[in-house]
Amino acid sequence: MSDHKANEQNSLNILDDLVRKARAKGADAADAVRVQGTSTSVAYRLGEIEEIERSEAHDLGLRVLIGKQQAFVSSNDTDAGVLDALVDRALDMARNMPEDAYCGLADPELLAREFPELDLYDPSTQSAEELTETAKQAEEAALAVSGVTNSEGASASFGHSSIALATSDGFTGSYSSSSHSVGISVIAGEGTGMERDYDYDSKRHLEELRNAADVGRTAGERTVKNINPRKMPSAKVPVIFSNRVSSSIVGHLAGAVSGASVARGTSFLKDHMDKQVFKPEISIIDDPHRRRGAASKPFDGEGVKNSRIDLIEDGVLKNWILNSATAKQLGLQSNGRASRGTSSPPGSSTTNLYMEAGSLSHDDLIKDIKSGLYITSLIGFGVNGVTGDYSRGASGFWIENGEILFPVSELTVAGNLKDMFLNLTPANDLEFKFGTNAPTLRIDGMMVAGT
Template identity: 50%
Template sequence: MSTTTDRLRDLVAAARAAGADAADAVLVRDVGLSVTRRLGTVERIERAESTELGLRVLVATRGGRRQAIVSTGDTDPLGFPPLAERAVAMARAVPEDSFAALPEAVRFEPPAFDGTGLDLVSGAQPDVHDLTERAAQAEDAALAVAGITNSKGAEAGWNRRTVALVASNGFCGEYTRSAHHLSLTALAGHGTAMERDYEYLSAVHLTDLDDPATVGREVAARAIRRLNPGRLPTGRMPVVYHPRVAATLVGHLAAAVSGAAVARGTSFLRERMGERVLAAGLTVRDDPTRPRALRSRPFDGEGQPGAPLTLVEDGVLRSWILDSRAARQLALRPTGHAARSAGGVPSPAPSNLWLEPGTLSPEAIIADIREGFYVTELIGQGANILTGDYSRGAAGFAIRDGQIAEAVSGLTVAGNLGDMFLHLAAADDLRIHRGTDSPTLRVEGMTVAGG
């Protein structure tokens, strides 16, 4: 395929020669450029390039296998034999793991494993001038809005990542994915009465990235609207999540259906396969083969091909997210969702994940709420995947008589994810552009602690 994969083959061969019964090697090469601009002045220009090489070796034992991983930034083949010898020595010194093994290789002819058809490489490669102009358009548009008094800056950037994987089971693959990003934080008000809002956007193709000036004006409007926040009374009420924060609920679901958590017994959904875990009508999908998407890839961290996966269908749990190790523990087949860095073991993780939209508009979904909370920002982690207990700091707006009303902050929203998921309603405003995405979500009967 390339000199990169040829070099990885040499590293795998060195591991076998050093005594490994199986091995795989991964190379991750990144190059990126970014410009940060604040109050009209370019504060930082950063170009970063890195290459990391990882080797995983498995040594068979009477009770199973032993596994070790080493990583390095040195890709000189002269260093491969000693690197492999160190990895094998490490593997012989660690405890046995009966579930550690390479997956069965999936073989088919190139270019199937190079990302062809996924449209993952942008033809636009910006220079410093391009990125400076993009950041300037966003920040200047925000600062031009009356009421915006300061800026934490705007950043525009671009990066390209190449991933190559070769394994002793015969797998060989390589792909490249690019991304453009834009971020901005604007502040409104004065002194201790200041409020801020932000945006971070990323897209594989520049043409899919939102217009910078439009982003600046929208961030400014949101920051101004948050001025002079009040509090809501403590009590149980409907809570509506803006799509930006609704995606965190989808992320909590993904963590709870991770095969690793299920196999360890640390997920509150571990006994719920085939049962209703979301409200009727709600469906959650994951698809690593979605064209032009941020987390698309032709193969996962173990060389398994990507394929669309339905995690929840009409509210019923249909699949775990599995790498090969978790699949062996659960006596299932892997779903092609192994994530991996050069220096870490594979573990299950979602790719492009989203909750399907409903049929009502965001306005309709709040129309019957007499008193509620519209959340636009969350603070802290606050989700226990073992028990489902959920508590997050939050800010946003009051909902009064079916309308979004005054700004509120300093609140806490709490509940249990198991109950929350069963009392969800989804609006029709899904936009797939972050990697984990959701439409506006309404959750009934949450506890809001205010003033």
């Protein structure tokens, strides 16, 4: 048995024993989760190591239920005596908690019994010296770009983690994952004319990580293009969200279809199930089983079987993001989107969320725009989840007659997400980089406030 598999099995043995003790001492139900991780990272700037950090985390959480009362306790100590006391403390707390009509373990019929192989774990490790060399290569490549005048620093890291879950309904499951990353931020220009930009990459497997020099060179080229930005007058124009920032639009949808928001009545889409929310050709998918995906998992935070769901199908809203509690509130069934920490009740979240690519190329999306904004950076979080009102600071480039011409900054883009969704057109340049991804997006009729 490999080391990481042996570690997973050890965690499951600890959790299973903990759950049995809770039941024996009076809990009607219980579940326990253990999260472990190790990571090493290096920060490097102007030819010098700024920081080398090594971390190890071993956290365990127990939830006990007595009727409709529940409590959570956590510890990073797996000594038998400590765990016995943990059980006693959890039960004492539960007996003094107010009732929660929606708390409870997942429906046993929904629990995962088979786990897909998602290839999330790469046993490769990187020494501090190797990480330093990676960061060095990124910075040197960025500083070599003509016009780059300073570095804000490069970084490189790798980590291994594992998650194990056991419930009193008989579920036990675990999985391990890995991550490798490199990033760099640099400055171009002088004095008050300085501009900054960055590039970054992260992958489950080291072999898929972009070359560090390529990351650095891209960061430098992006930064130089931002020099001498212009201020623009206010106008209502088409706006292009580059695929560096377009995932934020999909993220706003995720917040609006969260089961918790819908159950509380605080989502601007709460009454839109089975209604047209986007254009008919648009689909938005959440898929926890993407091989080597940034947010893949073989089961959810309650042990429920998870699978691909269409949040938006042909423009129509088809699903909420549900765990067991929010599903009960809405009179529905969990769709395997529970997320979990060690010291709080299960939440709900997306996994590998993405908007499918459209049919138009990046250039075709832009070519008929007489005047418009191409966004490469967004600032602030001015989104009202109740009304859908949207207002964020932006910078990027100005489009004239179908061409991206010159950098612009200090702009605000505003609209309402309901209108933005319905007026959105995706390009065909979808790339899977992070947990939430989208192609370049065009949204017509947005207000751009400038000077």
